[in-house]
Amino acid sequence: MTMRNSAGEIAQRSRDIIRDRKHLEGPMLPILHALQAEFGYIPDIVKPVIADELNLSRAEVHGVVTFYPEFREHPGGRHVLKICRAEACQSVGCDNLADRVRQLLGIDFHQTTPDGAVMLEPVYCLGLCACGPAAMLDGEVYGRVDEHCLSEIVGRLGR
Structure with a gap:
């Protein structure tokens, strides 16, 4: 609809x-x-x-x-990028990753890029605690995400 x-x-x-x-x-x-x-x-x-x-x-x-943070009261982007913010991911560098993705997209958590392409959301555990930092793009999870991997993920968004 x-x-x-x-x-x-x-x-x-x-x-x-x-x-x-x-x-x-x-x-x-x-x-x-x-x-x-x-x-x-x-x-x-x-x-x-x-x-x-x-x-x-x-x-x-x-x-x-x-x-529940999963529910949105406003339309989101065509793509949803989630960065794990749980303790296990924090211990292996998700804060730096979060800073980098906010810089790449030019938005903060709970925001959507001006072109409506990407919404950035924090998530508190993707179940990849042994493979952190973790991210999820449109339901596909990624483990051991570093800046290079993050750039590739953002590059796939076709903005």
């Missing part, structure tokens, strides 16, 4: 997604994941729809969306 759709179309598509999942035990997270997969983020307009469908307050929905 493209974001050119009207608010009514977004709300209706959201209701369909919610109704497909609201029977699940603890349906909020599966619903939010599905909505983010559909729209690329959690639009403000869907929060009252979720609240209505699940008989929750808007504050409860907003609290869940803002608590």
